[in-house]
Amino acid sequence: MIIEVKDWSLDNYYIDENTDWCLKKNDRKLKSPLSQVKSYKDNLFNMHIDNLYLQLLLINVGVKATTFYFYPHPHLPFLQHNR
Numbered sequence: 001m002i003i004e005v006k007d008w009s010l011d012n013y014y015i016d017e018n019t020d021w022c023l024k025k026n027d028r029k030l031k032s033p034l035s036q037v038k039s040y041k042d043n044l045f046n047m048h049i050d051n052l053y054l055q056l057l058l059i060n061v062g063v064k065a066t067t068f069y070f071y072p073h074p075h076l077p078f079l080q081h082n083r
Contacts, residue, residue, distance in 0.1 A: 006033055
């Protein structure tokens with residue numbers, strides 16, 4: 001499993017009507033944490049370790065999941081698609 005840990009202050013972000021993550025102070029669009037962790041996984045398999053995916057398949061092991069965790073944020077009230 002690949003885990004992306006974010007120390008973002010989630011009060012500084014919102015998700016717009018197109019489900020894009022944006023910074024409140026300037027409305028700048030950001031890559032979502034889900035997109036980031038997926039790109040880390042893809043990058044690991046495609047660029048950094050030759051034949052890693054094939055090797056993991058041969059021994060019946062693989063990266064089955066990716067996730068992200070916001071620390072320290074106990075709830076996610078900003079996920080209401082608005083500011």
